[in-house]
Amino acid sequence: MKKKGCLILFLVICVTGMIGCQKELPGKQKVVWNVTCPAGFEMMTAEETFKNYEEKLNVILDEKKVGYEVEIEPIAAETGKNEVDILKEKKSQGKQADVITILGGLINTEAPEQNVELYKECAENQILSSLDELLESDAGEELKKVIPKEDLENARINGKTYGISAVFPMIDATVYSKDTLQEIGIDPKKLSADIFENEQMFREVKEKTGFAPYQVRGTSIYTKGKYWINSSCPVLGYREDTGFINLLDTKEYREYMRKMWQWKQEGLLKILGFETTNNEKCIVTDEYAMENYRMERYEVKAENNGKEETLYVVPNIEQDNVDPYWGDNKSGIASWSKNRQYAEDFLVRLFTDEEIANLIQFGERGTDYSLDEEGKAIVKQQSNIITRYFGYQYTNPMITYSTPTMSEDKLAYAKEYHEKYEGNLPRGFRMDVRPIAEEVKKVNQIYDAVITSEEEKNQTLEWKLYTLNVENTDQAIDEIVSKVDDAGMGKIVEETNRQLKEWQEKNGQ
Structure with missing residues (x-):
């Protein structure tokens, strides 16, 4: 189950008003910003947090003399009502709403029938x-300068754009302990981006030191193939040359599993938590896992067990899976707004003003984050959880400060990423899981992408395969593929490809 954050939403709100067109608007009006909250976020806490940022936002708006102030109204799902239902009620009752920020909502792999594509539902x-007229205006041209065209294409529903967002795409990376590499005499510059091409070096490390150089929590179906992974059914993936397929039955997954199993047998790899002890030495481990937004290699400082360590990050530029919507959060204009001019001004400021975007993504400088000697943002651990984990979803991360793990030129990085990895994706296509919810639920019960059941650990074949505790990976995969087929995987693949074909015909693709 994945949760998409809403905390940052309150931040976005407070800052949004500062950005946008530079012209002053006549009069002093009120713009109501409805923001949806993530699942599990208490409304009382949300209202208190939003109120705090609303005050700061309005101070900024007043300084910019925009002619309006913003009132933030958080929205959270209730028993028997999702966010779309609540917004429908607001509309039918004529309650003021001008700008709306929609989060991706809850993705429940255990109960996919509950999943709702909030942005799609709000549009339909x-x-x-529609924002199409705005996007063709001078203000729209300013938006297009700072939002990748691919993200604007992804936002189209039935040929129209109803909301905007910018996705700062992440690249898989292998993170090595530079300190340990130097200790055993390995030049990090000689490491290959493909970890399996480092096999000879790993063997030398094993022979020289006796420890397994590679530590992992478990295997992954996300490691190879450049597939677009479906969030509701994580074993369902798309690639232009294959359409939607079962990822468990791909050549890439089988080859990866054979190699991982072989390394485990030869002592080059250990499973964290099962075969390792605390602080057991290695040169690369999942414990170093971090979000990487750079294609070039780099070093970064990190704290490990109370002491600072230098890490060497090698982006895995040749094999990356994609998530083009990344939660599908969107900001748009309420269809019943009577303040269209002010609402558009506020929306544009949210995505084009660096000062506002930095506040939304990182919080207040000095309190929530600082800048290092290179001008990189260092987020403080005691900062608000909203800014720390979710801030970027409510503004434009393309124009904010970079952190040490982010490319300096974010727009150039995103452009290269889209060209290199995403190819000709069916941009704007969104699967409707409802016709196959029962089959998806059964398949996910057999093999979810992240196996979390404590009761089943070391008992099910799926968990044994995940931790490489099997005699033959191909035989284990065959058994699991047979089980998911019996659960309805074939119907899932068939229905999703049918929906895709129908969408392509309707949209002329």
Whole structure:
């Protein structure tokens, strides 16, 4: 189950008003910003947090003399009602709403029938109005300068754009302990981006030191193939040359599993938590896992067990899976807004003003984050959880400060990423899981991408394969593929490809 953050939403709100067109607007008006909250976020806490940022936002708006102030109204799902239902009620009751920020909502792999594509539902239920006219205006040209065209294409629903967002795409990376590499005499510059091409070096490390150089929590179906992974059914993936397929039955997955199993047998790899002890030495481990947004190699400082360590990050530039929507959060204009001019001004500022975007993504400088000697943002651990984990979803991360793990030129990085990895994705296509919810639920019960059941650990074949505790990976995969096929994987693949074909015909693709 994945949760998409909403905490940052409050941040976005407070800052949004500062950005946008530079012209002053006549009069002093009120813009109501409805923001949806993530699942599990208490409304009382949300309202208190939003109120705090609302005050700061309005101070900024007043300094910019925009002619309006912002009132933030958080929205959270209730028993028997999702966010779309609540927004429908607001519309039918004529309650003021001007700008709306929609989060991706809850992705429940255990109960996929509960999953709702909030942005798509808001567009198709006339909650959000079209932004096409705005995007063709001078203000729209400013937006297009700082939002990748691929993200604007992804936002189209039935040929129209109802919301905007910018996705700062992440690249898989292998993170090595530079300190340990130097200790045993390995030049990090000689490491290959493909970890399996470092096999000879790993063997030398094993012979020289006796320890397994590689530590992992478990295997992954996300490691090879450049597939677009479906969030509701994580073993369902798309690639242009294959369409939607079962990832468990791909050549890439089988080859990866054979190699990982071989390394485990030869002592080059150990499973964290099962075969390792605390602080057991290695040169690369999942414990170093971090979000990487750079294609070039680099070093970064990190704290490990109370002491600072230098890590050497090698982006895995030749094999990356994609998530083009990344939660599908969107900001748009309420279809019943009577303040269209002010709402558009506020929306544009949210995505084009660096000062506001930095506040939304990182919080207050000095309190929530600082800048290092290179001008990189260092987020403080005691900062608000919203800014720390979710801030980027409510603004434009393309124009904010970079952190040490981010490319300096974010727009150039995103452009290269889209060209290198995403190819000709069916941009704008969103699977409707409802016709196959029962089959998806059964398949996910057999093999979810992240196996978390404590009761089943070391008992099920799926968990044994995940931790490489099997005699033959191909035989284990065959058994699991047979089980998911019996659960309805074939119907899932068939229905998703049918939906894709129908969407392509409707949209002329």
